[in-house]
Amino acid sequence: MSARLVDPIGSDAKVPVIIAFLIFVGASLLWLFTLVTAQEDNPDGLHVADRSLSPVFNGFAMAGEQISVVILLAIPGAIALFGYDGFTAAIDGLLTLGVMLLLAQRIRDSRRYTLGDLFALRATGPLPRAMATLVTLIIAVPLLLLQLRAVGIVASLLLGLSTDGAQVVCTVLMGCLVACFAGVADLRGTGFMQVVKVPLTLVTLAVVTLLALGKFYWDAGSLLSAAVGRSSAPDAYLSPGLWPYTTSLGPLNMLADHVVVILGASVTPHLILRISASRSGRSARRSMSIAAGLVGTFTLLLITTGFASAAVVGSGDIGSVDADGQSSPILLASRVLPAGSAPRVVLITAVACVAFLATLTTVSSVTFAAAVSFAHDVFSRTNRRRTDVAEVRVLRLALVALCTVVLSLSAATHRYPIDFLFDFSMSVAASCVFPVLIYSFFWSRFNRRGLLWAVHGGLLICTVLMAFSPSVSGTAYALCPNARFDWYPFQTPGLVSVPAAFLLGWLGSVMPWKATGSRKPRR
Numbered sequence: 001m002s003a004r005l006v007d008p009i010g011s012d013a014k015v016p017v018i019i020a021f022l023i024f025v026g027a028s029l030l031w032l033f034t035l036v037t038a039q040e041d042n043p044d045g046l047h048v049a050d051r052s053l054s055p056v057f058n059g060f061a062m063a064g065e066q067i068s069v070v071i072l073l074a075i076p077g078a079i080a081l082f083g084y085d086g087f088t089a090a091i092d093g094l095l096t097l098g099v100m101l102l103l104a105q106r107i108r109d110s111r112r113y114t115l116g117d118l119f120a121l122r123a124t125g126p127l128p129r130a131m132a133t134l135v136t137l138i139i140a141v142p143l144l145l146l147q148l149r150a151v152g153i154v155a156s157l158l159l160g161l162s163t164d165g166a167q168v169v170c171t172v173l174m175g176c177l178v179a180c181f182a183g184v185a186d187l188r189g190t191g192f193m194q195v196v197k198v199p200l201t202l203v204t205l206a207v208v209t210l211l212a213l214g215k216f217y218w219d220a221g222s223l224l225s226a227a228v229g230r231s232s233a234p235d236a237y238l239s240p241g242l243w244p245y246t247t248s249l250g251p252l253n254m255l256a257d258h259v260v261v262i263l264g265a266s267v268t269p270h271l272i273l274r275i276s277a278s279r280s281g282r283s284a285r286r287s288m289s290i291a292a293g294l295v296g297t298f299t300l301l302l303i304t305t306g307f308a309s310a311a312v313v314g315s316g317d318i319g320s321v322d323a324d325g326q327s328s329p330i331l332l333a334s335r336v337l338p339a340g341s342a343p344r345v346v347l348i349t350a351v352a353c354v355a356f357l358a359t360l361t362t363v364s365s366v367t368f369a370a371a372v373s374f375a376h377d378v379f380s381r382t383n384r385r386r387t388d389v390a391e392v393r394v395l396r397l398a399l400v401a402l403c404t405v406v407l408s409l410s411a412a413t414h415r416y417p418i419d420f421l422f423d424f425s426m427s428v429a430a431s432c433v434f435p436v437l438i439y440s441f442f443w444s445r446f447n448r449r450g451l452l453w454a455v456h457g458g459l460l461i462c463t464v465l466m467a468f469s470p471s472v473s474g475t476a477y478a479l480c481p482n483a484r485f486d487w488y489p490f491q492t493p494g495l496v497s498v499p500a501a502f503l504l505g506w507l508g509s510v511m512p513w514k515a516t517g518s519r520k521p522r523r
Helices: 011-036 042-049 056-065 067-084 084-109 115-119 126-159 166-180 185-213 219-229 250-265 267-275 281-312 314-323 329-333 342-382 388-412 421-443 448-467 496-508
Strands: none
Touching: 011 126, 011 250, 011 342, 011 388, 042 185, 042 267, 042 342, 042 388, 056 084, 056 185, 056 267, 056 281, 056 342, 067 084, 067 126, 067 281, 067 329, 067 342, 084 250, 084 267, 084 281, 084 421, 115 126, 115 166, 115 267, 115 342, 115 421, 126 166, 126 267, 126 329, 126 342, 126 388, 126 421, 166 342, 185 250, 185 267, 185 329, 185 342, 219 281, 219 314, 250 421, 250 496, 267 281, 267 342, 281 314, 281 329, 281 388, 314 329, 329 342, 342 388, 421 448, 448 496
16 A cells, blocks of 8 residues: 555545445444344344345345455456456456356255355265365455455545555454444345445446546547556556566466456355345246346446546556555546535545445355354354354354454554455365365265365365465565565466366265275185
8 A cells, every 4th residue: 555645535525525424334333233133043044034035135135245345446446457457357246146047046955055064965074064164264254354454445535544554543443343233243134235235336336437427528438548548558458468466377377367256256155145045946046147137237337437437537546545446436436526516525425335335244244154154064063952042142252253353364464465365265265165066066976085185175275376376475466575485377276276176076086985904804
């Protein structure tokens, strides 16, 4: 982050924007806590809403799960700064839903809703469930860290403070507010917030992009030309290769990134939990179809917002606030209307509220899924005297503990480039979860040993290759830029770890079992 002080809102609009934003935050939390008072101590009711959600409701909620604050802020920023490469990243969300359509009906018909339950389809015992909980936490924690960092950037911009210290304080404060809801969340309550978030986000982005297009006399070609002209590299803006994180083997590196995101994002634990809340398998597929249409509209608006940010604000101004461009929607909203006007205050406030709502829902969903995995797959299986009330109590304690850990890590790592953790999270999901689900649903010979080989091997390969990748050392954007132990050439391990996990799952299932220590019987 740049240490330069940036105030995109202006002193005249700062106070009204902050007041309106705080009112929205308070009203959101108040409404959520009123929903919580009606909860019962019923694990199935809390975890999957008694599998009673309608296709339309769950379709909107599923679309809301795809609208995280990182996607909302990072995709327009990537397009504004890196042009074509950012545009290709925006398409991954639609392809993710295509993969989810393949699995949604089978996940719901299995009547399982955690990774431990799904692993237990082919592997009994405590070890597969414990591994499923570990994989869930490895997927969840990086997602939570990046969500909180993004909302900290938005909050600091509202205050007109873009320094590192201000962003850390804003991240912690906003994280505490979000943790208050995450600590008492359930699937139905987060679903209501997702349903509210989707139309609010779509309308806000549509208004911002229309106002930006109006500055160019409603000519999309002029807007795109301005975006190219105000970019950091006009000659390369609409061509692949501007993405700065790709160091070598450019096309293969980009392919690896896309494979990891598409496969990994389609099998994250919180999306599996949402699918399992559908009334039936056919209802789950219908929900996914509705979500695909909504996410398609959202993706189109994100792409337009990215090019509009480059055209109106300029890549240089966006990059001066933060290197990843996550401030671009706020900066665009502050430039499309005249300074000092009431509509400008409303628009900036709406963008900030959408960002907060995206953080609130995403952090709550991811945290809730991780806590459900611990309560359902670890506590309820190891404690023979457990009751529904005790399981719900453990769920709440796990939520509080996870929120505390994530907030502490977020503050401690705020000054470090931890974007590689998202790649690691998605790589683990693509390598440890996706192969297991494909084999479990589509191959009858898949067994316990094949599952354990796939999960253990996929996790080990992901960890080793990521540790020795350019994302961790050897490049300007790495965690350790001055060190050089990046012998693995790809930014993400998915191009190796995903095929390796499939191979290990197959080998473990087909190889004949030989008991160790057995002796040839005497005649």
